[in-house]
Amino acid sequence: MNPRCERCDGSLVPVEYGMPVNDEPYRRHERREIYFTGGCMGGPEPWWCWSCEKFADPEPRPPRTLTKEGYQLSLLDDMRGVAPEAPLAPPAPYDDPPAHLLEEAGRWRTLQSQKIKDLAAILGDPVSGGPSRHRFALPLWPDFWLEHTTMDTEIAGYVFNRRFVRRSGEPMRSPDELRPWSVLLPEAQAFFGWEETRMPNAYYHVVPFQLEGRRMEAVFVHHLLQHVAESSEG
Incomplete structure (x- = not known):
């Protein structure tokens, strides 16, 4: 039907x-x-x-039986699918999700054409981050908002991009702070003097850089740092 x-x-x-x-x-x-x-x-x-x-x-749009926990797990799965080498283990119950949460995360991933009003019904009212930008607070990332960008069309509100932006805390002030889930791509760019990415709306970035003479690479998903390691190239 x-x-x-x-x-x-x-x-x-x-x-x-x-x-x-x-x-x-x-x-x-x-x-x-x-x-x-x-x-x-x-x-x-x-x-x-x-x-x-x-x-x-x-x-009706997506069923209101979905939860914030399922959304967080679907986002985690998305991140780990892109950067499986990321060493950070999520807290319980996301380290070993129960069957019902796995099922719900799968339902979140199959939803197409999500709208802000659909997300707000489950995640709570967003905070405005500017025109067509809507920020949600998620417990797994207390220092950041997850900002969703929407299309400005006749049928408005469809989400086409999302990224983390800082909500609290300080941007990195030393290389020792380059830890997963602690640094945003724009912050690392400002600290190291990296060039701006040519694809700012891409949700996956691998940035090569040098640290104390070592060739390194940093992996960002939705602008949030996931992994730092010595480069396997050169």
Whole structure:
């Protein structure tokens, strides 16, 4: 059963490549019943409502039975999937998650086109970090906000990027403070004089650098340091 439109409660159909899943809009356009260009606001692609004849949001959105704990575990899994060599072991119960939490983390990962209002219903109201930036506090990272950036489109609120930003504490003041979950990419760039990355919106960065004559590399996921080690190259 397809989800329902939140504007008119009509049935929604999926959108693929900027178009509803069948060619009915073209046929109705040819009959001059509607004017439809087929242009989408861009990914993530929304749904199409036949009653409103507009791109639309489904309602209800993700089930409210999801929890902040499951979201944190899904984020941890994402980080460890990108940087499996990271040595930091998460606290209980994330070091050996129970089956129900693993299942929920999997449900979080399968959700597509997340919206800020969906996240807020489960994570709590966000704090504004500026235009189209929404910051959530997560217990696993008390010194940082997880900031979500949204698209400014006709159907607003879709999350397309997330990164950690500092909430409390001080940026690094010595190389000894270059520890996992303690330093942000912009802070390390400022301290070491690293060049700005050419892909600031990428969620994974490996930065080579030198420390006391040794070739090193630092791994950042969502701008948060995950791993520091001597480089295997050169």
